Amino acid sequence: MTSDDDHDFDLFGDLDVDEQKQAAARQATMNQANEARLNHLIQQHKSPQDRSIASNRWIYKYIRHHTMMDANLPTLLPQLLSTEECCHIMDHIPSASSNDWTTARHSAFPTTDIPIGTCPPLQYLTSLLQQRLVDSVLAPAYGFAPGQLGFRDLFLVRYDSHAQQGLAPHTDGCLMSFTILVNTPDDFDGGGTQFFITPPRKTTESEDAVIVVRPTRQGDAVHHDACIKHQGLDITRGQRILLVGFVDTIDVIQKDQFAQQKQGQAPTSRRI
Numbered sequence: 001m002t003s004d005d006d007h008d009f010d011l012f013g014d015l016d017v018d019e020q021k022q023a024a025a026r027q028a029t030m031n032q033a034n035e036a037r038l039n040h041l042i043q044q045h046k047s048p049q050d051r052s053i054a055s056n057r058w059i060y061k062y063i064r065h066h067t068m069m070d071a072n073l074p075t076l077l078p079q080l081l082s083t084e085e086c087c088h089i090m091d092h093i094p095s096a097s098s099n100d101w102t103t104a105r106h107s108a109f110p111t112t113d114i115p116i117g118t119c120p121p122l123q124y125l126t127s128l129l130q131q132r133l134v135d136s137v138l139a140p141a142y143g144f145a146p147g148q149l150g151f152r153d154l155f156l157v158r159y160d161s162h163a164q165q166g167l168a169p170h171t172d173g174c175l176m177s178f179t180i181l182v183n184t185p186d187d188f189d190g191g192g193t194q195f196f197i198t199p200p201r202k203t204t205e206s207e208d209a210v211i212v213v214r215p216t217r218q219g220d221a222v223h224h225d226a227c228i229k230h231q232g233l234d235i236t237r238g239q240r241i242l243l244v245g246f247v248d249t250i251d252v253i254q255k256d257q258f259a260q261q262k263q264g265q266a267p268t269s270r271r272i
């Protein structure tokens with residue numbers, strides 16, 4: 001089969017007319033069952049606070065799938081951290097030559113990063129961001145109750161015009177993610193996060209809408225659905241320091257950590 005044949009490949013092409021009708025009927029039944037489940041969950045318990053983590057997770061994924069992310073466009077939160085808070089972080093970041101910076105924590109699309117948990121003077125950021133961002137902003141924005149979401153990973157990223165300048169297009173292995181600009185936009189040229197938004201009923205790659213979000217102030221945050229393809233644009237001068245969070249429901253985070261511990265692995269997160 002040539003690549004042109006590949007392009008024209010029709011998933012249901014091998015089905016005869018009866019089989020196609022059966023497949024369509026099965027799909028319609030599944031859609032109805034999902035709609036009924038959604039209505040039931042929402043009518044029984046109107047607020048995310050009254051629903052279980054698993055129900056909110058299911059609703060989030062269902063709505064994401066059916067609206068093709070319209071509801072979850074990247075959102076900028078101006079100065080989530082104050083200038084003073086960012087300067088405090090900058091004062092405690094290990095130097096660029098320190099061995100604390102790792103480059104192999106994420107097997108695909110690795111960054112030059114330090115997990116916050118391994119940097120004692122910055123460990124307070126986990127509870128600060130859990131309260132100020134995850135419970136207060138992300139939970140209500142994505143249909144969860146405070147306490148249902150947590151960090152799969154929280155880490156500092158360093159881009160350097162003479163080392164790793166950016167990050168290729170990927171998705172994050174979690175439900176939603178955020179980045180916070182820790183140094184100032186004057187410290188580098190280029191950079192910013194580029195998102196590829198898939199429109200409903202997309203037919204070709206070229207139809208992705210491209211949005212570039214470039215925070216203009218130190219402490220600005222951007223959060224987004226982790227499934228939206230995105231990339232860190234290259235910087236051409238200086239350093240760009242980010243605080244990045246991969247957020248997921250706490251039940252799934254705990255389950256994964258337990259499985260990793262059982263296999264003797266350190267907790268990991270991934271990009272896809």
Ligand SMILES: O=C(O)CCC(=O)C(=O)O
Pocket residue numbers: 111157167172179192193194230231232233242244271
């Ligand atoms: O560099 C950026 O703007 C995005 C970072 C990112 O996507 C990630 O760390 O997964």
Ligand SMILES: [Fe+2]
Pocket residue numbers: 170171172177230271
């Ligand atoms: Fe990412």
